[in-house]
Amino acid sequence: MTEKLTQGELITPFGGTLVQLLVAGEQRKVLLEEANTLPSIQISSRALCDMELLAVGGFSPLDRFMGKADYERVLHEMRLSDGTLFALPITLTVDEAQIKQVGDRIVLRDARNNLMAIMQLEEVFAWDPETEARLALGSTDPRHPLVSEMIRWGKVCISGALTVLNLPLYYDFVELRRTPAQVRSLLAEMGHTNVVAFQTRNPLHRIHEELTKRAAAEVGGSLLIHPVVGMTKPGDVDHYTRVRIYRTLVENYYDTHNTVLSLLPLAMRMAGPREAILHSIIRRNYGANHFIIGRDHAGPGKDSTGKPFYGPYEAQELFQQYADEIGVRPVPFKELLYLTEQGEYVEVTQVPPGAAVSSISGTQVREDYLAKGQLLPEWFTRPETAEILSKMYPPRHQQGFCLWFTGLSGAGKSTIAEIVAVLLLECGRQSTMLDGDVVRTHLSRGLGFSREDRDVNILRIGFVASEVVRHNGTVICAAISPYRATRDEVRKMVGGQDQFIEIFVDTPLEVCEERDIKGLYVRARRGEIKGFTGIDDPYEQPVDPEIVLDTTISTPAENAQKIINYLEAHGFLQPNVIHSQANGYARV
Numbered sequence: 001m002t003e004k005l006t007q008g009e010l011i012t013p014f015g016g017t018l019v020q021l022l023v024a025g026e027q028r029k030v031l032l033e034e035a036n037t038l039p040s041i042q043i044s045s046r047a048l049c050d051m052e053l054l055a056v057g058g059f060s061p062l063d064r065f066m067g068k069a070d071y072e073r074v075l076h077e078m079r080l081s082d083g084t085l086f087a088l089p090i091t092l093t094v095d096e097a098q099i100k101q102v103g104d105r106i107v108l109r110d111a112r113n114n115l116m117a118i119m120q121l122e123e124v125f126a127w128d129p130e131t132e133a134r135l136a137l138g139s140t141d142p143r144h145p146l147v148s149e150m151i152r153w154g155k156v157c158i159s160g161a162l163t164v165l166n167l168p169l170y171y172d173f174v175e176l177r178r179t180p181a182q183v184r185s186l187l188a189e190m191g192h193t194n195v196v197a198f199q200t201r202n203p204l205h206r207i208h209e210e211l212t213k214r215a216a217a218e219v220g221g222s223l224l225i226h227p228v229v230g231m232t233k234p235g236d237v238d239h240y241t242r243v244r245i246y247r248t249l250v251e252n253y254y255d256t257h258n259t260v261l262s263l264l265p266l267a268m269r270m271a272g273p274r275e276a277i278l279h280s281i282i283r284r285n286y287g288a289n290h291f292i293i294g295r296d297h298a299g300p301g302k303d304s305t306g307k308p309f310y311g312p313y314e315a316q317e318l319f320q321q322y323a324d325e326i327g328v329r330p331v332p333f334k335e336l337l338y339l340t341e342q343g344e345y346v347e348v349t350q351v352p353p354g355a356a357v358s359s360i361s362g363t364q365v366r367e368d369y370l371a372k373g374q375l376l377p378e379w380f381t382r383p384e385t386a387e388i389l390s391k392m393y394p395p396r397h398q399q400g401f402c403l404w405f406t407g408l409s410g411a412g413k414s415t416i417a418e419i420v421a422v423l424l425l426e427c428g429r430q431s432t433m434l435d436g437d438v439v440r441t442h443l444s445r446g447l448g449f450s451r452e453d454r455d456v457n458i459l460r461i462g463f464v465a466s467e468v469v470r471h472n473g474t475v476i477c478a479a480i481s482p483y484r485a486t487r488d489e490v491r492k493m494v495g496g497q498d499q500f501i502e503i504f505v506d507t508p509l510e511v512c513e514e515r516d517i518k519g520l521y522v523r524a525r526r527g528e529i530k531g532f533t534g535i536d537d538p539y540e541q542p543v544d545p546e547i548v549l550d551t552t553i554s555t556p557a558e559n560a561q562k563i564i565n566y567l568e569a570h571g572f573l574q575p576n577v578i579h580s581q582a583n584g585y586a587r588v
Contacts, residue, residue, distance in 0.1 A: 023163055031165060035115055040107035041098050046149075048110055048168055049230040049267035050090050051117060053282070055164040056179040058266070060285050065092040067159040068125040075135045078277065085325050087277035088136055088269055091127070092119075093154035099124060106158075115165060122160035129153065137271050138310070141303040142485035143543075145234055145492050146269050151455060151485050168265070173229075173243050178262045184287035186260050187222055194221030196331055197288035199279050199297075201232040201268065202362075203245050203389060205381040207336050209253060210345045211292065215331045216258065219290045223259045225250060226283065231267040233300060234492035235499070239263075241392045248384045262286070270300035272310035273318040280319060280328045293319055294333035304543035338379055366498065371396035371571050396571035400469035402494045403563065405478040406487060406542065407505030408534045409520060410512035412551045412559075413478040416505065419560035421476055427564070427573050432468050434461050436479030449531045455486050462490030469494050482533045484540040502545040503563065509534050511552060 023031060043051070053059045061084055066074065069081040071089050080086050092108075099106065099121070108117045129150040133140045142148045170177055178186070187195050196215045200208070204225075216223040227246055229239040243263065250261045266282065269275055275298035280291045297315035302308055319330050335348040340356040351357060360369075360380050369376050373395035376386040393399075403420065405413040414435055424431050436457075440447065443460055447453040458481045468475040481487050487502065494500040512534070513521040524532035531537045547566055549559040567573040 028165060031163060035107050035118055038105055038107045039102050040109050041094055042109050042111060046231055046267040047092050049265050052167055052265050055167060057285055058180055058282050059090060062090060064162050065159050066090055067123045085322060087274040088271055091157045093157050095154045096156050117162050117164040119162055120160040121158060124156050124158050127157050136274060142488040143304045144309060145300055148485050148488035148492055151489060173263060176261060176263045180286045183262050187287045190222045190258060192221035194219040194290060195224055195288040196221060196290035197224040197226050197283040198292045200227045201236055203237055203242055203385060204249055207345060210336055215292050224288050225261045226264050228266045228268055229263045230265045233270055235495045241388060245385050245388050249382060270298055272299050273315045276315035276319045277322055280326050284326055284328050289327060290329045290331050292331045292333060306544060397574050398472060400472040401474060401499045401501060401572050402465045402469050403476045403501050403503060405503045405505055406481045407507060408509060408512045408539055409480055410515045411505040411507035412556060413505050415556045416559050417476050417478040419556055420563050423560055423564050429474050431474040431476050434464060434475060434477045458486045462493045466493040469499050480533050482539045502542055503547045504542045504545040505549050505551060507551045
């Protein structure tokens with residue numbers, strides 16, 4: 001039987017029971033046999049994370065993927081249909097064609113076709129990605145990682161009672177993967193009324209160590225270090241590296257009688273203030289009644305205009321409004337500074353006038369230390385952390401990157417890309433070339449030129465590029481890639497901001513038509529080719545690309561050199577002390 005927390009139980013410290021959807025024994029055997037006779041669909045990694053938290057009670061009182069009534073009210077009011085506070089949609093989207101021939105039950109399988117659950121199909125309803133993005137995320141900007149991801153979601157949502165037969169099977173850090181009930185039990189054994197939880201998706205440094213210890217002391221209770229190991233922000237440090245750091249620090253620098261380290265299989269939405277509410281509800285279910293909220297909590301960074309998606313204190317302010325209802329008190333992330341001479345961290349309000357302070361930003365960690373192969377200083381991070389990070393993240397000139405050329409047909413993308421490939425060889429770096437025309441001949445044969453097929457083609461190129469970059473290779477992609485949201489999704493696949501370099505070959509349409517030796521524009525103008533980019537299908541220019549090239553005032557060789565200069569300036573290439581007048585440029 002499925003149980004769920006009532007509103008009263010949800011806000012009572014350590015009160016209530018947890019949702020339990022897993023079945024065992026003879027019933028499980030019968031259902032497993034029955035599942036083989038039912039139609040099935042494969043669900044995404046995000047949906048798999050959501051299903052796991054539904055099954056173990058992490059999303060309590062929610063016990064299923066949302067139906068239409070819950071979905072609509074959560075979007076507009078942050079409440080389930082019965083009035084219970086809930087911040088973000090938890091839905092299962094599918095293509096309508098997948099369920100046209102389905103009866104009243106459907107089997108949910110993971111990407112490897114493993115049986116996970118049976119859903120009693122009770123609702124099928126359409127959803128609008130732009131509306132959801134606007135209401136839930138506060139933005140429809142495709143630079144937001146979830147907005148760009150939505151282009152791959154199905155057109156309808158399905159909902160119904162879940163019978164979960166298997167949870168995802170993990171082989172890493174098994175001893176740290178605990179259900180809410182298991183975490184609550186460990187915390188209860190510690191004997192403290194108060195528990196403060198710390199959400200993290202980044203490595204822990206000395207400042208986080210100080211913050212978490214002070215927070216536990218402030219509430220006079222236990223500390224739950226609860227890192228997200230599901231889906232986080234593209235470009236984040238992988239969870240394997242992060243958990244090795246967390247485990248090392250907890251074992252060596254925390255009071256293990258007062259600290260619990262447990263992993264959270266959450267798929268983050270990077271929804272800022274609303275996500276802070278969701279995170280606090282989740283931690284409530286895991287046994288915490290205090291929660292540390294940092295600056296720009298769950299923020300995805302900057303939008304297409306270079307502005308942060310959310311204000312630095314928006315999450316703290318929204319959380320404060322609902323703290324009593326949730327039953328979790330916020331512990332603000334106090335700004336700490338390191339006093340160089342005294343050798344200690346103090347709150348910014350307690351820094352003596354004229355005192356020497358030291359600080360390192362996240363950008364400096366990446367650019368001034370990791371990218372250059374230098375160990376982080378001991379005052380900033382523990383030696384064990386510095387060593388783990390240095391082994392997992394080679395210097396920038398040894399890391400992979402993707403050069404993504406975009407522009408109209410005939411803009412000059414392939415010509416410049418080929419010159420760049422030669423110059424990279426001169427610098428000692430081999431590259432993989434993924435040209436749009438060549439890819440359509442091999443990888444994407446059979447695809448047409450509808451918006452859907454174009455997106456599939458670009459995402460295929462992006463997947464291959466991401467694999468090359470993941471193994472520290474260099475990849476050059478030259479494809480029209482007309483749609484901004486799709487390019488942003490590829491950026492996310494490749495690894496976020498640092499390793500994806502978008503190059504807009506900004507050639508006017510009339511110039512592209514003049515250069516058109518294949519006669520494609522002429523045929524498009526006559527109506528012989530339908531859906532041609534720039535004629536009867538739009539090209540969405542990049543808003544904030546890393547590099548913009550003008551082919552009307554610069555030669556292909558000059559534009560190629562601009563790209564090499566960019567790579568050198570950002571550390572992807574070591575400066576090459578060569579003078580090459582033959583190619584019309586000099587590099588020093």
